[in-house]
Amino acid sequence: MKQAKATQLAVVLGMGLFLAACGGGGGEGVVVPPPAAPAEYAASHMPAGWWTDAAKLEEGRKLFIGETNPDVNCASCHGKDGKPVKAGARDFRNGDRMSLYSDSVWFWRIAEGVPNTKMKAWKSKLSEEDRWKIVLFERNFGLAGKGWDPEKHAWVDAASISAAGAAAAPAAAPAEAPAAAPAGK
Numbered sequence: 001m002k003q004a005k006a007t008q009l010a011v012v013l014g015m016g017l018f019l020a021a022c023g024g025g026g027g028e029g030v031v032v033p034p035p036a037a038p039a040e041y042a043a044s045h046m047p048a049g050w051w052t053d054a055a056k057l058e059e060g061r062k063l064f065i066g067e068t069n070p071d072v073n074c075a076s077c078h079g080k081d082g083k084p085v086k087a088g089a090r091d092f093r094n095g096d097r098m099s100l101y102s103d104s105v106w107f108w109r110i111a112e113g114v115p116n117t118k119m120k121a122w123k124s125k126l127s128e129e130d131r132w133k134i135v136l137f138e139r140n141f142g143l144a145g146k147g148w149d150p151e152k153h154a155w156v157d158a159a160s161i162s163a164a165g166a167a168a169a170p171a172a173a174p175a176e177a178p179a180a181a182p183a184g185k
């Protein structure tokens with residue numbers, strides 16, 4: 001009898017711990033890092049200057065909600081505000097989870113989907129540029145104002161990235177680039 005009670009208590013305690021652990025992820029289970037992007041995608045990053053580009057962000061929003069192409073409606077599962085409307089879809093408002101994904105991982109998942117889930121591959125319907133616009137928009141739900149810095153391997157203030165990006169590719173910021181003679185011409 002005593003032993004049965006002890007076992008019951010252990011079960012109840014165990015469940016309590018389990019629920020507590022799950023609660024930490026905003027009801028989505030324990031937040032675990034995603035798998036690394038495959039080699040093909042590992043070096044793909046947001047085009048220079050886009051993290052702070054409001055026009056691209058707006059295009060990303062229209063794509064995400066199905067306004068640009070009704071066949072591509074991410075919001076039908078992920079919600080217009082990033083709050084999932086279909087079971088199993090990720091909650092993009094969860095910054096703790098989102099910060100574990102590099103921009104390459106987001107891009108890869110959108111391109112190839114997640115096997116054995118409702119998340120299908122979108123690369124036949126979305127150009128690479130459109131996929132990046134969507135990453136830009138999705139980032140806003142949980143990581144507004146941030147951008148992925150491939151060198152630091154972390155999400156940082158978006159403005160610091162576009163400065164670095166512009167320095168690496170002057171063509172992205174013609175207004176600020178002095179009329180230096182392009183090399184090789």
Ligand code: HEC
Binds near residue numbers: 089
């Ligand atoms: C039919 C429902 C559905 C639609 C439409 C949909 N998704 Fe998903 N998406 C899911 C589900 C379910 C998951 C969670 C998969 C899993 O378990 O990892 C997911 C996961 C994701 C992830 C995260 C993958 C990961 O590793 O956690 C990203 C990014 C994503 N979706 C982006 C998009 C984008 C962008 C679109 C529109 C082009 C889109 N989804 C359309 C259902 C959907």
